Amino acid sequence: MKSTHRVSVRALVLKDxxxxxxxxxHQDRPPFWCFPGGLVEENEDLLFAVRRELVEETGISVEPLSVVALQEFRKEKLLEVIFxxxxxxxxxxxxSDPDNSGPPVLVDARWVPIETLGSFQVHPAELIPHLIEYGGKIGAGRFFSVSSKYSMIQNLAGEV
Structure with missing residues (x-):
C-alpha cells in the first residue's frame, strides 16, 4: 500500500x-513560533521521534505522555501529531532543523510564560487560547483536533 502522508511530531512541553x-x-514565509518537533524518520516510532527531535532542536529531554492534538496539512500531505x-x-x-535545508531555519528556542502567549505568533494558533484558558494544566485526557484548512479546533474528549 502506498503511503499518502508524511508524519511529523511536535512536543507540547510545560514547565513552571x-x-x-x-x-x-524560512525564506518563503514570515517567521513564526511553534512547538519543537519534526519529521518521523524511516523505521522510527512516534515516541522515539519526539524524544529525538527535542534533543536535536532544543537540547532537552522529554517523556511523551499522550497525543493532545492532530493537525493535517492537506496541500503538503503532512499529518502532525502533537504530544x-x-x-x-x-x-x-x-x-538545528535537519528537515529544512538552506540558511538556519531555527533562530530561537525558549520557555515562554503561558500568560504572554497571546503576544507570540504561534502555530497551531488554535491551540494557544486553550493553553491560556487552562493555565498550562492540560492533562493527558484532553485531546484537540486542529485543521489547518478550516482553521478550527475541537475539544474531542476529557477534562483538565
Missing part, C-alpha cells in the same frame, strides 16, 4: 507555567 517554543525563519510531554532534563539551547 511556561511552554517550550522554537522560532522558525503532551513531561520535561525530564537539560537546559534549552538552540539546535
Amino acid at each position: 507555567n511556561s511552554v517550550l517554543l522554537v522560532r522558525h525563519a 503532551l510531554c513531561n520535561y525530564t532534563g537539560g537546559t534549552v539551547s538552540l539546535g
Whole structure:
C-alpha cells in the first residue's frame, strides 16, 4: 500500500507555567513560533521521534505522555501529531532543523510564560487560547483536533 502522508511530531512541553517554543525563519514565509518537533524518520516510532527531535532542536529531554492534538496539512500531505510531554532534563539551547535545508531555519528556542502567549505568533494558533484558558494544566485526557484548512479546533474528549 502506498503511503499518502508524511508524519511529523511536535512536543507540547510545560514547565513552571511556561511552554517550550522554537522560532522558525524560512525564506518563503514570515517567521513564526511553534512547538519543537519534526519529521518521523524511516523505521522510527512516534515516541522515539519526539524524544529525538527535542534533543536535536532544543537540547532537552522529554517523556511523551499522550497525543493532545492532530493537525493535517492537506496541500503538503503532512499529518502532525502533537504530544503532551513531561520535561525530564537539560537546559534549552538552540539546535538545528535537519528537515529544512538552506540558511538556519531555527533562530530561537525558549520557555515562554503561558500568560504572554497571546503576544507570540504561534502555530497551531488554535491551540494557544486553550493553553491560556487552562493555565498550562492540560492533562493527558484532553485531546484537540486542529485543521489547518478550516482553521478550527475541537475539544474531542476529557477534562483538565
